[in-house]
Amino acid sequence: MTKTHVRSGGIEIRGFSFRYPRSETKALDDVSFSVMPGSFTIVAGPSGSGKTTLLRCLKPELTPHGEIEGVISFVDSASASRPTHQSFHDIAFVMQNPANQIVLDVVWHELAFGLENMGLSPELIERRIAETAHFFGISSWIHKKVSELSGGEKQILNLASALIMHPRLLILDEPTSQLDPIALKQFLTMLQRVHQEIGTTIILSEHRMGDVFPMASDVLYLEEGRVSFYGSPNDFAVYLLGYDKPFKRSLPAATRIVWNACKVLDGSSMEMNKESNKVLPLNVQQAREQLSNISTSLQQHISATEALGTKMRRDQCSASSVKKCTKPILQAKRLWFRYKSDAPFVLEEANIDLYRGTIHALIGGNGSGKSTLLYLLAGVLKSQRGKVSRVSDVKVSLLTQNPQAVFTRDTLFDDLMEHRALGDYDEQRVLDIAESLGLRHLLDRHPYDLSGGEMQKGALAKILLLEPDVLLLDEPVKGLDAVNKHEIAGIFKRLRDKGISILIVTHDLEISANIVDECSLIFDGRIVANGETTSFFQDNAFYTTDTFRVTRGIVKPVVTMDAFDRMLGVTREEQGDDHG
Amino acid sequence: MTTDKRSINRGRIVEVATLIALPVFMFLCAYYEIEQTALVTLLAAIFANIPFFINFEKSRPKPRHILPIVIMSALATVGRILFAPIPHVKPVSSIVIVTGIVFGRQSGYLTGALTALASNMFMGQGPWTPWQMFAWGLIGFLAGVMESVGLFRHRWVVYVYGFASGLLFGLIMDSWHIISFISPLTWTGAIAAYGAGFFFNLAHAIATVVFLVPILKPWTKKLTRIKLKFDLDHSVE
Amino acid sequence: MTLKRYHPVVIFLYFAAVLLVTMLVQHPVIAGISFFFAVLLKWRVVGVVKTLKSLWHLLPMLAIITCINALVNDSGMTVLFTIGRRSFSLEALLYGLVAGLTLLAVILWFSSYSDLMENGRFLAMLGRRLPVISMMVSMIFRYIPDTLQHGREIDMSQRALLGSDDRHRKTKVARAIRLVSILMAWSMENAIETADSMRAKGYQAQCRRPYARVRWTLRDVMSLLLIVLLSVLAVIGVAMGGAAFLFYPEWFIPARALAGGRLYILAGAFVALGGLPFLLDVEQWLRDFASHRRRPSSCKISPFVAAMLPCCGSASQRQQLP
Structure with missing residues (x-):
């Protein structure tokens, strides 16, 4: 019978290599490491370094098709480093996207899903749901439909429904990349409790090191499928900075x-x-x-x-001088908006000015009306009161949160060519744009097969082909690792220098501070603070x-x-x- | 292995037998003027769905079999809700046909049946629900069968089938209505009732073709890719 | 609505029993009773506004069915009036009315049932027999809101990309089809991850043991017995000819229907069946009333009330506790 107490397990990997079918290079090359029972290991690495492949290879049910060399053995704390047989509920897996992992429609049913698969009795299932809901503090939403949960709550539900099976090893593949900063903190707090209070072994891949470093005991750093570093978090920081x-x-x-x-x-x-x-x-x-x-x-x-x-404050000067001498290219005045006549107002008296050749960031919490304001500025929603005015002949383009929403064709190239009649461009222009965004080698891929960063760039390319004057971007750097983020930021800077105005909605303060000329803080439906970036952040105590x-x-x-x-x-x- | 095959064959026979038995049964009900037709036909329709469901259960479907049906049903349901303001114009049949073509008759049947069940949660459940489940299921099932015997090599055959499926759907629903709720049933009465529904059914048939023409080729391609991706992603099963 | 808190099987059997009797006979009295309680239940479940709304849609249907039958049928004897060479009889009108009322009642019972068992909860009881199908229905309901949400997002970005010009019907249709196509591809792509998640959580159709958050309690059993008893009584009434009613050529109730009060037994049992949800409500209300009136010193439920109630027992009291 199933044991109700939780044991922790480890993993031993010796000389593990993996190659995808029809691929010349190995995705993983001679990877060796061992995860002690009860430890907390971070798997780090730039995107495309094989993190996800490695994590999936650790979970037999998710191991992709391909050529495998070497051994992965599951170690149980009870059987003292002798490899033991493991079944699906010994290793739990939490993936990146909070929504896609959820299988069923109601929270309690989702929690029960794994237990049903284990064939547990209704009494035991009930008991485990009760325990788990209590531990994660989700008892109050046990009857909710999963569609009513926020992204952060969904991810906590995923964590709970993984742990309800009492796994000995918990693997998480970038679980926080889709979460906003507050939800991220909440999720990691939960994870830390799981590690400290239950003692489950955790393997986590993550690209924001700051929050997880204090929790981790080891870091495994992958570069192009090889282990470049394996050691303590502090040594890892020294390693990264030193090299x-x-x-x-x-x-x-x-x-x-x-x-x-x-x-x-x-x-x-x-x-x-x-x-x-x-x-x-x-x-x-x-x-x-x-x-x-x-x-x-x-x-x-x-x-x-x-x-x-030393030359200083070069960037800031140019930006603010531009602002002084021109009229706003896109302007929202006293906007009031609600989605339904019986719903509360999402925006109340919101104002925003956008100037030519500047990057403007719109920051604020969830549900503050950021995206709604963006839709109004793009003209796809109409406000009930107030007015959006734009300089004549100004073309405004919008990119919603998920780049998936713009792709229609089966290859990136076809997709980019889709609106050639509308945008009056030719093949050469597509190739040029692709080249400048570093997408040239991906043109014959299916858009949905691209990585997060590539997909974002692909969507950007599709919009840039229509030569907009204003770009409205909803969380363009969400889910991207620091390197990709930096690259996208570079693209934005170049676009600004060409005279394109960009408005980005973001939670990412570091990226805002780095590339943005002007920031607006939106709260409770209106813009409560607005200013040139440096002074904006210097005037804030928390939001900085x-x-x-x-x-x-x-x-x-x-x-x-x-x-x-x-x-x-x-x-x-x-x-x-x-x-x- | 052999027992597996035998049970699959038995399942097929039951499915075909159900398809034949239901219209025969309905006709007999009408012919002998059974008094409680409303009740009898409701039960008959419920039982007609069951063999297909049980066969699916018995096939021990994997996630890669389940999810396409779920997604296509959700999509068809949303389509039906969005097109609700225009009566008899619904994208359900065309979506079900494409599913049947790409994922086979069983998936076609289930997509049709589950779409009817799920969408009626929004459009209103009633004694028609099992009939709609059966009718849309049948449309998907036949699409799968015709694809597997190679009838759908030419695209226009699919369009013709799409048109016919709209009429078939109407025929089934009208027959149910006539047999259950018209009494005493006469030939003239039946013909008049079929005639009254004809233009609605025509609208449905035309709408199905209108939806089918633009989506058939691209969707077949997209879904085939997805199918491949589903097959590739699993390994240890 | 107390009925909602009962076991799904009880709720299902209740509706099945009511529908069985309603659809088994063509009788003005039964049709009337069924319709009356169907409206009453609908009102209890969704409130007065929605009930009126659905009646607003249903009553024209009743009129149409009645008229069509009167037009098509010329079997009745009692001629009410004639238009041209066609005569309209009371019998044909009556038959149409009864058929229409029956249909309306059935529709209302069905809709109350699906309102009570929202999101396919009725499939919980199919869980044992059809575990995969019931799981799939649950999955469909999980995907519908996401699909709508993604549809909205696609609509936004496509409109922003191509402008919101939809004056032409053709571009409107093309836009809708493009939207659905993107939606399909996107949802399918996400589903691949859901499939991974299912495998990661060990989904295998064969050893799955479905779990439903319902348990049989004493009051479930008691009310189940009551439902069975009442419906058996009603069916016996029907079988003994209590529901005999002749529409044509001239409407009348045959003597065998009235012999030994068969019709009254049938109608009485059916009234009790139709009113059962309200009886359960009253029972719950009385219990609430009793427990609120109870003081620590004079802790007493009126034995009279306890004895009167059909389904007493500790189960329902236990459920009241937090």
Whole structure:
């Protein structure tokens, strides 16, 4: 019979290689590592490094078709590292998309799904549902339809319905990438409770390291299917920064600031860290502590740099001057909107101005009316009161949250060619756009077979072919890893330099601070704050970037990493992928 | 293996027998002027659906068999709800036909039947529900059969079938209505009732073709790709 | 509505019994009773506005059925009036009315049933027999809101891409078909992940053991017995000829129907059956009333009330506890 107590299991992988059919290169190449029972392992790596393939190979039911070499053995804590037989409920798997994993229509039924498959008795199922709902604090929505849940709640339900089977090993494949920052924190808190209070072994792939580092015991870093690093989180941070990997962008700003500051001061921070056995900071508080220890020498360095007259505040100047001398290209005045005549107003007296050649960010919480405002600006919804006005001949394009919504054809190329009559462009133009966005090699792929970042770029390409003057983008960097995000940000900058105005709705404050000229904060249906990016973030206490939180009051406060580096006089941030 | 095959064959025989038995039974009901036709026909329609359901259960469907049916049913249901303001114009039949062609007769039947069941949750359940389940199921089933025997090699045959399926749907629903609710039943009365429904059925038939023409080729292609993807994604089953 | 809290099998059998009797006979009295209680139940389940709304749709149907029968049939003797060479008889009109009322009653019973058992909950009891089918219905209901939501998003982005010009019917249709096509491809793509999730949670059709959040309680059993008893009584009444009623050539009730009060037994049993949901409501209300009136010092449910109630027992009291 099924045991009701939870045991934790581990995994041993020796010389594991995997090759997809009809592929020349191995997706995984000679991967070896072992996960101890009760440990918390992060699998990190740039997109396309084989993370998902590896995780799926650990779960027999999800192992893809392909050529396999090497051994994966499941280890049970009880049988002391002897490989044991495992069944589907020993290893639970939580995937990226919160909605797609849900099978049934009501919360309790979804929770019961795995247990029904285990063939448990109704009494046992009832008991486990009760326990699990209580542990995850979801008792109050047990009768809800899953369609009524928010994305974050759906993902918590997925976690709960994975754990209700009492797995010994829990695998999560980028479970937070689709969540907004608040839901992300809630999800990770739950996950931490699962790890600490139940002792389930956890393997997690993630591209935002800041929040998961403190929970993890090991990090496995994959690059092109090989293990490049395997060790503790702190060593991993040192490794990424020391070798200056592009993936270091996924580290929290707090860590990078302190690292860069130390590096500037004595040029060899890696050694310093190794010698003094100092731990790199992972959050704002730790970073502030370490930074204030070196604040005097840092101040001296900054003054010296400033004396040298490093060019600073170049970007900001150009943006604000543009704004002063032109009229807004797209403007919303006193908008009131509700979806139904008996529904509450989503927007109440919302105003926003968009200027030519600027990037404007619209930030705010869930349900604050961000997307609605975007739809109104695009003209696909009509407001009940107020007015959207645009300069004549201005073409406005909209990209909704899911790029899937724009693809109709079976290859990316056909798809991009779809509106050639409407947009009056030819094949060459498609090839040019594809080239400039780095999509050239993907043109004969099916749009839905592209990765998240590629799909986003594909959708962007399709819209750019129609040569819009204004781009309205709903969460364009959602679900992308730091490297992809950086690339998309670079594309936005280039578009702005060509005179296109961009309005992005986003939860991502770091990206806003880096590329955006003007920010608006929307709350409860209206724009409550609006300003030039740097001053906007400097005026906020909570709604601001980590960089600002760390530097505030210690050195001259800045809001972006780039600005911090410029202040220190190290401007050799790899800008190579930005210009076009 | 042999027992499996035998039970599959037995399942097929039962399905075909049901398809023949139901109209015969209905005709007998009408001919002998059975008093409780409304009740008898309701039960007959419910029982007509059961062999198809049981055969599907027995085939031990995998997720890759289940999900296409679920998705197509959800899609057809949404289509039916969206087109509700225009009576007798519904994309259900065409979606069911495409499903039958790509995923086979069993999936075709289930998509039709489950769409009727699910969409009537919004459009209103009634004694017609089992009949609609049967009628739409049959449309999908026959589409699957005709594809498997190679009748659908030419596209226009599918369009003709689409048109005919609209009429078939009308024929089944009208027959149910006539046999259950007209008494005493006379030939003239029956013909008059069929005649009254004819133009609605024609509208349905034309609408089915109108939906079928633009979606047939692209959807077949898209669904075939999806089918391949479903088949590739599973390994240990 | 107390009925909603009963076991799905009880609810199903209740509706099945009512429908059985309604559809078994063509009798003005039975049709009338059935229609009356069908409207009453609909009102209890969805409220007065929705009931009136559905009656607004149904009553013209009744008129049409009655008129058509009067037009088509010339078997009646009692001629009410003649138009041209056609005579309209009271019998034909009466038959049409009874047939129409029966149909309306059936439709109303069906719709109350599906209102009570929202989202295919009625399939919970099929779970044992048809586990995969009932699971699939649940999955369809899980996908419908998502499909609508995605449809809306596609509509937004397509309109933004191509402009919202839908003056021409042709472009409107083309737009709708494009929308549905994208929707299909997108939903299917998502379904691949759902299939993964099902496999990850060990879905295999053969060893699945469906779980329904329902349990048999004493009051379920009691009310089930009552339903069976009443419907058996009614069916016996029908079988003994209590429902005999001749429409043509001249309407009359045959003597065998009235002999030994068969018709009254039938009608009485059917009234009790039709009124059962309200009896259950009253029972619940009385219990609530009694428990609210109860003081710690004088803790007493009136034995009279307890004895009067058809389905007493600890089960229903247990369910009241938080």
